Amino acid sequence: MKILLINPPAINEITTQVSHDISDASSVQPPLGLMYLSSMLLESGFNDVSIIDSQAEKLTYGELELRIRQEMPDIVGMTAMTFTMTDVMLTARLVKDIVPKSKIVLGGPHVDIYPNETIQLPEIDYAITHEGEYPFLQLVRHMDDDKTQDHSNINNLFWKDCNGNIKNNNVNNQMNNYSLMPFPARHLTPIKMYYSIMTNNNPITTLI
Numbered sequence: 001m002k003i004l005l006i007n008p009p010a011i012n013e014i015t016t017q018v019s020h021d022i023s024d025a026s027s028v029q030p031p032l033g034l035m036y037l038s039s040m041l042l043e044s045g046f047n048d049v050s051i052i053d054s055q056a057e058k059l060t061y062g063e064l065e066l067r068i069r070q071e072m073p074d075i076v077g078m079t080a081m082t083f084t085m086t087d088v089m090l091t092a093r094l095v096k097d098i099v100p101k102s103k104i105v106l107g108g109p110h111v112d113i114y115p116n117e118t119i120q121l122p123e124i125d126y127a128i129t130h131e132g133e134y135p136f137l138q139l140v141r142h143m144d145d146d147k148t149q150d151h152s153n154i155n156n157l158f159w160k161d162c163n164g165n166i167k168n169n170n171v172n173n174q175m176n177n178y179s180l181m182p183f184p185a186r187h188l189t190p191i192k193m194y195y196s197i198m199t200n201n202n203p204i205t206t207l208i
Helices: 022-026 032-043 061-071 082-097 109-113 115-119 133-144
Strands: 003-007 047-053 076-080 102-106 125-127 157-160 165-167
Touching: 003 032, 003 061, 022 133, 032 047, 032 076, 032 133, 047 061, 061 082, 061 102, 076 082, 082 102, 082 109, 109 115, 115 125, 115 157, 115 165, 125 133, 133 165
Parallel strands: 003 047, 003 076, 076 102, 102 125
Antiparallel strands: 125 157, 157 165
């Protein structure tokens, strides 16, 4: 099973009137959430995991299309923020055009606030609210097992069943023990492309 995590382009991002030259000079930070998801999957035996950070690599949609065609993923995960939703949805549609049978999973702050609206979007198959590392891992395990069609035991999951009916499970925003999580899979990202105006010592990274 091929799992691809995408940080979409920021071409249509809702932002301030500050020029892109200034905002681009301030920082480019790694997609920490995607790196934690990746490390959870890798530690659990899912070895075919990759990350495309479109923003760090400054990919156009044409370039992103070529990368997706190279990967041909079974599952695509993305982090959604309200101000990035246009690019999230354009990326989701691009994935579905290239690999119609792929499953798209969204998480992030936008999903936390608007889970019902998010899961109703036609390109979105699953939405995970709050802490997503363990629910996403459980979901991937289910999808890896053709016999497992019922996801009702996965916390924080909004999903569509085989008839297109929307389901939502128990929401639990507490992670019991962060120390059990592996370190984020930084090696899957273009590490040298991350920088910040706050320091001359680049590249930079972030942590929790």
